[in-house]
Amino acid sequence: MRDLMAELKQLRLHGMAAAWGELLEQGNVDESTARWLLENLLAAESADRAVRSVNHQMSAAKFPAHRDLAGFDFDGSPVDRKLVMQLADMNFTGAAHNLVLVGGPGSGKTHLITAIGVSGITHHGKRVRFYSTVDLANALEQEKAQGRAGRIAASLLRLDLVILDELGYLPFSQAGGALL
Template identity: 35%
Template sequence: MSGASSKVLLEHYLKTLKLPSILREHRKMAAVCQAEGADYSTYLLRLIEQEIHDREQRAAERRLKSARFPVVKTLDSFRFEDQPSINQPLVRELAHGEFIKERENVLLIGNSGTGKTHLATALSFAACQMGFRIRFFGVTGLVTQLLERREERQLERFFKQLDRLDLLVLDELGYVPFSKMGSELLFEVVSRAYERTSLIVTTNLPFESWTEVLGSQRLTGALLDRLTHRVHILEANGESFRLQDSIRRRKQRQSKKKS
């Protein structure tokens, strides 16, 4: 077999085996290894390492896209000094992702604007980087989707998609009350996740006020029973970040005017 034919056949096999990085890099890597005097094992090792690295990178990009974060946030950008009520050591511990392996939940409770969504996003983003399958929902948007899927007779298919997740984020529970059917469908999500999929839930309401949103005291009790069985609770009782930023900017403008 001629050299040209073997190269064509090699590239055909690499495409068949779905090894795009080796297909792209094998000639360049051969030249590098030849110049360095590296042996065939080193050449093969470097190609495989490149393929694995690129494959992991593509998988990470797919997980990030599938998570559908409204905005990517990290713990590095969270100002713990402005929210001293938040248990920072616990947040740092949760960022290691062990709570997901243990099928535990995280509940962030506190006033509006205190960074609950930021922390929920940062923790789930860290989990995404570790290889966990994540999906982020605003609770109102999730309930709307559930109702629509029910009308379209696609509800069970949607539930099965959620069942495959490692972590489900339910953001901003408490701002909009749900219909009876909406509350029941949300309960179904929490019930199916129980001891199978970890949940991160953010809310501005204390537990005793959840009935105002869910409508039924009995359903609220059952939902809370499942959610809080194995849960880490983070409380954010400080002032709104947005309010603090507004005050800070106003002071800066006043200072500039004086100068």
């Protein structure tokens, strides 16, 4: 049997938890009907919070476009499908390992890393941020020029996965490279 009081407190619905306890103490309510109603309301609240969390994380990730692994043509690419699916499980983030995708233009690196990031958010509850390397280097330079150095770095520390795209494709200043 579900511990409704614990679920209410876990969702930070302390007022409802107190009211539920008082309602049961009064004893003039059909407990099975009230329990059924509360269980369904808790399930709906939990589902809604999960959806809102995923939507927020997807927005915060700032992907250039939504990509998923189902949309990648593994048959027309030399990419190892099994390895990519393993990476989509996001186990490498727990060990703080880096992932580097190397290939020529048009080989699907951005698609794959975006899809891995989307999988991390939607299936594993990870916090992800996508950057064009040039944009990040420029943002770091601007931050330093404004005397606020370290804020971006501090925000990156709270993430599970930071995606740097187009490293080596577009030039950026030497100062930006040093800050990176």
